[in-house]
Amino acid sequence: MADLLLQQLLNxxxxxxxxxxxxxxxxxxxGVLNIIHFSHGDVSFVAPFVALGAVQVMVASLPVAATPxxxxxxxxxALLLTGILGVVLExxxxxxxxxxxxxxxxxxTVALGIVLRELIRHLYPNGSNPHPFPRxxxxxxxxxxxxxxxxxxxxxVCSVAAVVGLFALLNHTRLGLHIRAVSQDRDAARLMSIxxxxxxxxxxxxxxxxxxxxxxxxxxxxxxxxxxxSIDVGLIGFSAAVLGGLGSMAGAIVGSLLIAxxxxxxxxxxxxxxxxxxxxVFLLVIAVLVFKPAGLFGRTVVEKV
Amino acid sequence: MSTQxxxxxxxxAFSVSGLMIVVASELAGAAxxxxxxxxxxxxxxxxxxxxxxxxxVVMQSVPAxxxxxxxxxxxxxRAATIVAVLLVFAFPFxxxxxxYALHLCVIAQLYAVLALALNFQLGSANxxxxxxxxxxxxxxxxxxxxxxxFGVSFWLALPAAAIVATLSGFLLGLPSMRTxxxxxxxxxxxxxxxVHQLLNNLEFTGGPNGLVGIPVPELFGxxxxxxxxxxxxxxxxxxxxxxxxxxxxxxxxxxxxxxHNSRVGLAWNALRADDLAARCQGINTTWYxxxxxxxxxxxxxxxxxxxxFYVGYISPDNFTFLVSVxxxxxxxxxxxxxxxxxxxxxxxxxxxxxxxxxxxxxRILFFGVTVIAFLMIRPQGIFPQRLRRYGGH
Numbered sequence: 001m002a003d004l005l006l007q008q009l010l011n012x013x014x015x016x017x018x019x020x021x022x023x024x025x026x027x028x029x030x031g032v033l034n035i036i037h038f039s040h041g042d043v044s045f046v047a048p049f050v051a052l053g054a055v056q057v058m059v060a061s062l063p064v065a066a067t068p069x070x071x072x073x074x075x076x077x078a079l080l081l082t083g084i085l086g087v088v089l090e091x092x093x094x095x096x097x098x099x100x101x102x103x104x105x106x107x108x109t110v111a112l113g114i115v116l117r118e119l120i121r122h123l124y125p126n127g128s129n130p131h132p133f134p135r136x137x138x139x140x141x142x143x144x145x146x147x148x149x150x151x152x153x154x155x156x157v158c159s160v161a162a163v164v165g166l167f168a169l170l171n172h173t174r175l176g177l178h179i180r181a182v183s184q185d186r187d188a189a190r191l192m193s194i195x196x197x198x199x200x201x202x203x204x205x206x207x208x209x210x211x212x213x214x215x216x217x218x219x220x221x222x223x224x225x226x227x228x229x230s231i232d233v234g235l236i237g238f239s240a241a242v243l244g245g246l247g248s249m250a251g252a253i254v255g256s257l258l259i260a261x262x263x264x265x266x267x268x269x270x271x272x273x274x275x276x277x278x279x280x281v282f283l284l285v286i287a288v289l290v291f292k293p294a295g296l297f298g299r300t301v302v303e304k305v
Numbered sequence: 306m307s308t309q310x311x312x313x314x315x316x317x318a319f320s321v322s323g324l325m326i327v328v329a330s331e332l333a334g335a336a337x338x339x340x341x342x343x344x345x346x347x348x349x350x351x352x353x354x355x356x357x358x359x360x361x362v363v364m365q366s367v368p369a370x371x372x373x374x375x376x377x378x379x380x381x382x383r384a385a386t387i388v389a390v391l392l393v394f395a396f397p398f399x400x401x402x403x404x405y406a407l408h409l410c411v412i413a414q415l416y417a418v419l420a421l422a423l424n425f426q427l428g429s430a431n432x433x434x435x436x437x438x439x440x441x442x443x444x445x446x447x448x449x450x451x452x453x454x455f456g457v458s459f460w461l462a463l464p465a466a467a468i469v470a471t472l473s474g475f476l477l478g479l480p481s482m483r484t485x486x487x488x489x490x491x492x493x494x495x496x497x498x499x500v501h502q503l504l505n506n507l508e509f510t511g512g513p514n515g516l517v518g519i520p521v522p523e524l525f526g527x528x529x530x531x532x533x534x535x536x537x538x539x540x541x542x543x544x545x546x547x548x549x550x551x552x553x554x555x556x557x558x559x560x561x562x563x564x565h566n567s568r569v570g571l572a573w574n575a576l577r578a579d580d581l582a583a584r585c586q587g588i589n590t591t592w593y594x595x596x597x598x599x600x601x602x603x604x605x606x607x608x609x610x611x612x613x614f615y616v617g618y619i620s621p622d623n624f625t626f627l628v629s630v631x632x633x634x635x636x637x638x639x640x641x642x643x644x645x646x647x648x649x650x651x652x653x654x655x656x657x658x659x660x661x662x663x664x665x666x667x668r669i670l671f672f673g674v675t676v677i678a679f680l681m682i683r684p685q686g687i688f689p690q691r692l693r694r695y696g697g698h
Contacts, residue, residue, distance in 0.1 A: 036487050096681050102486055103433050104680055107637055110630050111676040118670035235498070235626075242491045275506045282495035282502075286480050289492050293483040 006146050008268050014152045014221060016260035017159030021214025022237030023244070023252035024166060025207035031183040031247035032203045035097060035105040039113035041234015043086050044211030046116065048133055048219035049124050049227075050078035055134075068136040075136070079212045086208025087201045095200075113234065120227045130226040133219040155217045162213050163253065169206065170249070179203055183247070211237075232278070236263075239285045245298025254296060259284065323377035327385045330374055335392045339399050341656060342406040350660045361687065393551050397544045407543040409659055411615060414550035415608045417651040420635040421557045421644065422604035425564065426597040427633065428642035429573035433486075435629045436477055436493040439500035440602035442624025444470040444609025446504060449516045449619055459522030459614050467606040473500075474602025478595035485580075497626050504621040515620025522614050529614075546615045553611060554648070557604055561644050564600070573597060574642075574693075638679045640686030649687055 022044055029037045054074035064070055093112055097105035121127040137154050140147040170176035181189040182199040190196060218233055219225040240259050244251025259281055266273040266280045273280075288296065337353070344350045364371045378385050400406045419437055426432040448466035451457040457465065477496045481489050504510045511517075521530040529545040564570045572593045575583040584590050613619050631654060639650020657675060661668050 030487070036490075093677060093681070100680075100684055101431075103427065103431070103490075103633075104637060104684060106433070106487075106490060107630065107633050108677055108680045111634070111673045111680075114627075114673035115670060115677065118667070118673065122667065122670065235494070239491060239495065242488060246487060272506075276502070279499050279502045279506075282498045285495045286492055286499075289484050289488055290480045293485070293488060295488065 003146055006143075006148065008264055010148050010152050010156075012257075012261050012264040014155050014217075015264060016257040017156050017163075018214045018218045018221065019233070019237055019240050019256035019260050020253045021159055021162060021217070022211050022233060023240035023256045024163065024249050025211040026238050026241035027244070027246055027249055027252040028166075028179075028203060028207045030241070032179060033094075033098065033200060035094070035102060036109065036238075036246075037094060037207075038106055038109035038234075038238065039089070039116055040207065040211055041237050042113040042116040042230040043082060043089065043208050044215040045218075045225075045227075045230035045233070046085055046120065047075075047078040047082040047212035047215045048225045049120055049127075050081050051075045051216060052131060052133060052225065053124065054078065071134060071136040075216050078216065079209045082212035082215075083205040083209035086204040090201060090204040094204075113230070117227050117230060124227070127227055130224050133223060133225045135220045135223065151220060155221065158213065159217065162210055163249075166206070166210060167249065175202060236281065239282070243285055243288050243295055245292075245295030248295070248297040251295055251297030323380050324384055326374055326377040327381045328388055331385065331388050331392055335396060335399075338652070339396070341660065342400065342409060343403060344660065347661070347664070361683070365683075390555075393555075394548075397540050397547055398538060402541055404541045404543055407541055407547055409656055411543060411546045411550050413652045413655040414547070414554050415612055416632065416635065416655045417554050417648045418550070418557050418608040419605055419632050420639065420647045420651040421554075421561050422601045422608070423632050423636050424561065424642065424644070424647045425573070425600045427636050428647065429565070429570060429577065430594065430597050431577040431641075432481075432594060432597055433490040433633075434493045434598065434601060435490060435626065435633065436497040436500070437601060437605050437632045438624045438626065438628035439497040440470045440474055440477075440605035441609040441612070441628065442500060442504060442619075442621070443473050443602075444606030445613040445619050445624070446510055446516070446609075447606070448610040449519045449613045450509070452520055452614070453516060453518070459520075459610075460524075462614075463607065463610045466610040467603050470606025470609065471599050471603040474599040475595060477602070478598030481598065482591050482594060493629075494626065497629055501621055501625055504624065510621075513621060515618060515623075516613075517618045519613050519617045519619070521617065546611065550611055550615075553607055558644055558648075560604070565642075565644075569593065569596065634676050638676065638686055640688035643686070643688045646686050646688030653687075 022041055025040050025044065026037065029035075029040060051071070051074045054077055055071055058064060058070060058074065089112065094105070094109065097108050135151045137150050139150045141150045141153060142148075143153075168176075170179060178189070178194045178199050179202065181192065181194055182196050186196050189199075214237075215230070215233070218229065222229070236259055237256070240255035241252045242255070243258065244253070244255030262280055262284050263277050266277045270276060270280075292298075337357070341350070341353050344353060396410070397407055400410075419441055422440075423434060423437045426434045444466040447469040448457075448459075448462035451462045451465055452459070477493065481492050484492055505513055521528055523529065527533075527545075529549075530542050532542050533540045533544040533548075572583070572588045575586065575588055576590055576593060580590060609624075612623075635650040635654050636647055637650075638654065639648070640646025654672075654676075658668050658672050661671050664671055
């Protein structure tokens with residue numbers, strides 16, 4: 001019983017950290033740009049495909065085997081490329097919707113997500129089918145006398161490290177200071193000789209790369225990757241960010257843990273829970289937003305006349 | 306005295322040429338649609354699209370043309386309506402019994418109703434709603450379940466489904482009252498996902514397989530599955546549903562026009578301009594927001610019922626989040642709060658993927674690219690919002 005409980009607890013934390021890595025990107029981008037980048041999840045899920053493709057190319061062309069080390073190298077490459085992809089999309093598409101009505105940017109990025117998914121489907125060999133995704137660590141480790149999978153532990157540790165790194169970046173570096181300045185007041189930041197355009201690109205790079213970490217771990221967790229994984233996970237990441245309050249990093253993390261908790265709980269306890277998990281998750285989203293219309297940690301905007 | 310006679314003379318000349326402009330532009334529109342529907346070669350389709358684009362560019366660069374056409378329509382409203390009704394009536398005859406083209410017309414008209422429904426919210430009041438697809442689905446399932454389980458006829462199921470959909474619209478509107486912008490968008494997305502997941506998993510909705518064998522409607526003993534004979538010309542069976550959905554579109558346009566010119570439409574526009582200022586003017590913003598949700602769901606419920614009985618088979622995949630996004634795009638790309646623009650947007654976005662079958666697998670990709678390109682090139686939509694006109698002319 002304790003075994004099972006610990007296993008579920010670990011599942012919850014792994015899933016929660018993965019969602020959080022996607023959700024902080026949504027929140028960060030919204031805080032800085034003031035638009036919803038709905039295709040953020042789809043950008044993030046390009047990473048597992050890049051990593052998988054890179055491994056296959058390397059194994060085919062170089063005299064190396066697909067060792068965990070090679071896989072790790074390819075994943076790092078994928079994170080870098082995904083970050084760059086985020087910047088490219090900002091320059092090509094999203095930039096043009098900065099001053100447009102919010103709904104237009106939302107619809108445009110939804111369409112952008114469709115384009116990204118379809119591109120993966122067509123450009124990746126056999127892209128419509130699921131592909132097995134290797135875990136770069138395997139085996140089990142004993143915690144408190146219970147064996148748990150090493151991958152889960154690594155996923156949680158890496159996610160925590162990534163989030164701590166993001167907080168450090170935002171709070172203790174010059175770039176972070178600039179990002180916060182632009183998100184508070186774009187025009188005042190410009191007066192302080194900070195170029196918002198450059199900060200937008202930097203934010204896109206950081207958010208996409210962190211989302212990519214989440215996507216790679218999700219693929220490892222599921223042991224599988226398919227082009228349309230990003231629909232559900234992207235939507236859940238977005239919901240987590242909104243639940244916590246857009247623009248709040250802590251809120252995004254709490255939102256992710258809440259959603260992952262309900263997700264795990266429903267799957268474990270409710271009969272036939274796996275097919276109803278999204279129903280429960282999104283009912284939770286509606287319920288929270290009814291009582292906290294600006295999310296859990298969002299600033300309630302009070303208009304003064 | 307002499308100036309008056311001159312002015313009446315010029316007004317007379319104006320109305321004759323105005324009538325010609327109205328008839329010519331409506332005929333051109335119908336002819337364009339016919340060519341587009343019947344085009345087989347993808348190069349021809351692309352050429353037609355390019356012609357459409359050129360027409361838009363010309364209209365944008367020479368506003369006088371656009372204003373001239375607009376004034377002509379405003380002056381000749383009755384004639385414009387009569388010609389339009391005649392054209393819609395005659396259109397199936399011009400398709401030469403092409404059932405596929407007629408089928409596309411039916412679907413496009415249903416989407417036009419959905420887009421008009423969403424336009425009350427998104428266009429008039431600027432309330433995002435990503436759950437129109439869900440209301441469409443609720444309407445379709447409600448009527449199909451009534452017909453399959455209780456043998457209710459189409460004509461009774463139609464209002465019943467609309468009532469069920471309206472109630473669900475109220476249900477969605479209630480939690481939406483407190484939230485705004487992105488938060489409101491998420492509530493509607495969440496509602497859409499919940500409805501889709503429930504349809505997909507519940508026993509009585511048939512799960513992922515959906516509902517099959519929805520009976521064909523009948524009117525005065527004429528089954529809608531049999532060919533329609535008008536003036537001795539036999540039209541394919543799709544023509545029944547063509548006329549039915551055309552009537553629904555006409556009712557929706559009438560409905561939209563009446564609402565737009567009523568206090569409700571004005572209140573919605575006030576909400577769009579400034580929520581707080583509207584409240585200060587004594588407008589019950591909460592009530593009008595919920596009303597917008599209910600009106601959207603009401604019309605979507607009608608469209609859903611006709612779809613269910615037309616196709617005879619519905620599954621949850623007909624009512625996904627993507628459907629709602631497509632309807633949103635129709636309104637935005639067509640032109641918010643512009644009835645003609647929304648209908649053109651609906652036709653364009655329904656027909657475009659079908660006409661791109663030459664690109665078979667790449668259709669969805671192409672669709673996404675087109676939407677983004679549209680939003681980037683003409684952000685105000687094909688036919689932008691018009692200012693309200695007061696006074697006679």
